[in-house]
Amino acid sequence: MSERWSGPDTTDGAAGETDCAPPSTSDADLRDRLTSALRSHEHVLLCLDFDGTLAPIVADPDAATIRPGNRERLHELSARDDVTVAVVSGRELADVRDRVGVGRVHYVGNAGLERTRPEEDGVRVHPDARRTERRLARVRDTLVDKLGWTAGIEIEDKRWSLAVHTRNVPEDRYDRIAETVGRVADRAGGLHVSRGREVLEVGPASDATKGAAVAALADEVADEHGRDAPTDPLVVYVGDDRSDQTGLEAAADRGVAVFVGEDGPDDAHHVASPAAVGDLLGWLASDDGVADDGTR
Numbered sequence: 001m002s003e004r005w006s007g008p009d010t011t012d013g014a015a016g017e018t019d020c021a022p023p024s025t026s027d028a029d030l031r032d033r034l035t036s037a038l039r040s041h042e043h044v045l046l047c048l049d050f051d052g053t054l055a056p057i058v059a060d061p062d063a064a065t066i067r068p069g070n071r072e073r074l075h076e077l078s079a080r081d082d083v084t085v086a087v088v089s090g091r092e093l094a095d096v097r098d099r100v101g102v103g104r105v106h107y108v109g110n111a112g113l114e115r116t117r118p119e120e121d122g123v124r125v126h127p128d129a130r131r132t133e134r135r136l137a138r139v140r141d142t143l144v145d146k147l148g149w150t151a152g153i154e155i156e157d158k159r160w161s162l163a164v165h166t167r168n169v170p171e172d173r174y175d176r177i178a179e180t181v182g183r184v185a186d187r188a189g190g191l192h193v194s195r196g197r198e199v200l201e202v203g204p205a206s207d208a209t210k211g212a213a214v215a216a217l218a219d220e221v222a223d224e225h226g227r228d229a230p231t232d233p234l235v236v237y238v239g240d241d242r243s244d245q246t247g248l249e250a251a252a253d254r255g256v257a258v259f260v261g262e263d264g265p266d267d268a269h270h271v272a273s274p275a276a277v278g279d280l281l282g283w284l285a286s287d288d289g290v291a292d293d294g295t296r
């Protein structure tokens with residue numbers, strides 16, 4: 001995976017699952033909504049975030065693993081001609097592709113800065129990422145210098161962006177870390193800091209987002225599959241984090257947005273956890289979802 005620098009470990013060494021999502025209250029509504037949407041669409045673009053969606057959140061970012069059932073469902077769904085599957089992650093593309101391990105999938109990495117199609121060898125990188133690559137490397141070195149000694153901290157180098165993980169850092173250190181990250185990034189110029197789940201993400205100030213990547217992919221899929229049906233594809237986006245906000249918005253405009261956990265946007269459906277995502281994928285792959293004979 002991506003290169004990392006870690007401070008002294010403050011955990012007991014176990015990468016325990018910390019995913020304790022609330023019970024889902026809206027499975028039936030979500031399935032009704034999907035059933036009715038599927039009737040009027042020939043093709044589905046199914047976009048899934050990785051951490052917290054396909055994989056449970058764990059204390060050690062390097063230990064995150066896709067739920068085996070979710071991988072199986074992705075295999076089934078991505079083999080269909082009427083479904084395009086995309087994994088849209090904040091992780092480096094090569095990292096998330098290895099962790100998912102399903103070939104016929106589109107991958108978006110670094111929250112929209114990198115994209116690749118199943119049949120493509122290379123990775124398309126957004127120009128804003130290339131523009132700030134050297135500056136970001138200097139920021140990484142400075143942050144390792146200034147913060148690397150902090151107990152529990154981990155700096156994940158994703159080449160086009162950095163993740164400063166604070167999950168295992170004592171709470172009273174957080175403000176100081178956030179202040180340092182903000183100051184160093186500001187000084188470098190052209191960079192943007194955002195907050196995710198116990199992480200500060202530093203990347204180029206750019207309009208490349210998960211949502212922009214999903215919209216671009218939806219247009220490509222429409223060109224490839226949806227010429228006879230102007231509403232196609234139906235975009236379904238499943239994500240759990242702030243960085244998924246733009247992806248969820250793209251899906252709310254063109255399909256169905258599904259938030260994993262509590263406190264998601266009001267116009268999104270909610271499921272409880274990566275295990276519940278597995279149930280949803282299982283339902284989608286079944287005759288009740290995208291039926292085997294292609295009829296809906």
Ligand SMILES: O=P(O)(O)OC[C@H]1O[C@H](O[C@H]2O[C@H](CO)[C@@H](O)[C@H](O)[C@H]2O)[C@H](O)[C@@H](O)[C@@H]1O
Nearest residue numbers: 050051057058059061064089090163167197199
């Ligand atoms: O967009 P995603 O696929 O959800 O990626 C978002 C970030 O996920 C990873 O960090 C998060 O998950 C870790 C493992 O569960 C957890 O320990 C950490 O606290 C979370 O922030 C990943 O390491 C980041 O690079 C991604 O940006």
